[in-house]
Amino acid sequence: MDVGGVEREYRKRRKLPRAYLLLLGAVMLNALLQTGRLQSGRDHGGLQIWASGATALLVVAAAVRATLEQYRAHTRVTAVGITAQWPLRSHTWAWHEVYDIRVQPSPRGSGRLAPQWLTHLYDMEGRRFRLPHLDDWQLDDPFAEVSALCLAAAPYRSLAWERRPQVEERIVRRAAGRKAWTWAAYSTLAVLFAMYAVDLWQVAVGRPEHPFLLLVCVPLAFFGVFGTGLQRYWTARPPRSLAQQP
Structure with a gap:
């Protein structure tokens, strides 16, 4: 990361908290146990088979998403704009398409099981997008980092960082x-x-x-x-x- 310039890339640089991993493991283990119980039950009705398959699929999807979120997702900033790479897709905004970048409290943040502060990009239509790894889990001070980022990006924007009703x-x-x-x-x-x-x-x-x-x-x-x-x-x-x- 070029601290003095606008060229930056935010990726995972810290391990997940142990409490988060333990909770995730407990949830997946419980789901697998419930799936096994449904499979071994006496009544193999259509609803039980459907519920068992859906549970197993959700467990696998959750594990894959958590892995991709940590090792594939990132945020890249250049003089051209910002690229957010999420687990399965990505999007790039030119600087004139960015309305604001804000650090906001997480609706489920607890400090140990999830980040307390997340960074979101807002476009000119008021749509909100999360910027991966720009949070208090990966950064010591996300507020200072976003303030420095906005200051460094100002010369590349045709608009000022100001609120529009x-x-x-x-x-x-x-x-x-x-x-x-x-x-x-x-x-x-x-x-x-x-x-x-x-x-x-x-x-x-x-x-x-x-x-x-x-x-x-x-x-x-x-x-x-x-x-x-x-x-x-x-x-x-x-x-x-x-x-x-x-």
């Missing part, structure tokens, strides 16, 4: 949409657990079972309807926390 409004609207679908996902998990309890109750009392309807159709329908409604509401009336975000 129209772009800020787009950013808030998109943040409201992300928040709405995140809450919809959390709520859908609660609905899924509730439907699982209903399914167990039907088995206990000897009533006809409808596992596909309860465990697939109902949660998916709830996710779509609740997420759409919440997005429309929060887009029209953004929460105060979004309007005051850094």
Whole structure:
């Protein structure tokens, strides 16, 4: 990394925290045990086989993504612009396409199990993109690094680093949409657990079972309807926390 100039590349330079690796291993081990339990059960119904295969696939996908995130993902900065290489795809922005670069708190950061501070690039349409390895896990002070980066990139931009009301409004609207679908996902998990309890109750009392309807159709329908409604509401009336975000 050329500290004095704009040419920089951010890659993994520190090992993952042990607590993160232990948690990831515990989650994967539990998923594999649950898959084995489903496979060895007496009732090999279609739903059990489907759930077993889906669980195994998710475990493999999570392991592959975590590996690629550490060893393939990176952020490269040149006089032409910024390139973000994520686990499977990449994107390059010319400097005139970059609206702002901001260090923001991670929604799931705990300091040990995930970074507390992440760096995001905002384009002129208010879209947000995470810049890999520009966080407090890989950098001692991501705020100072981003400030130095913006200062070094200023001569290559045709625009000043200043807030624009129209772009800020787009950013808030998109943040409201992300928040709405995140809450919809959390709520859908609660609905899924509730439907699982209903399914167990039907088995206990000897009533006809409808596992596909309860465990697939109902949660998916709830996710779509609740997420759409919440997005429309929060887009029209953004929460105060979004309007005051850094």
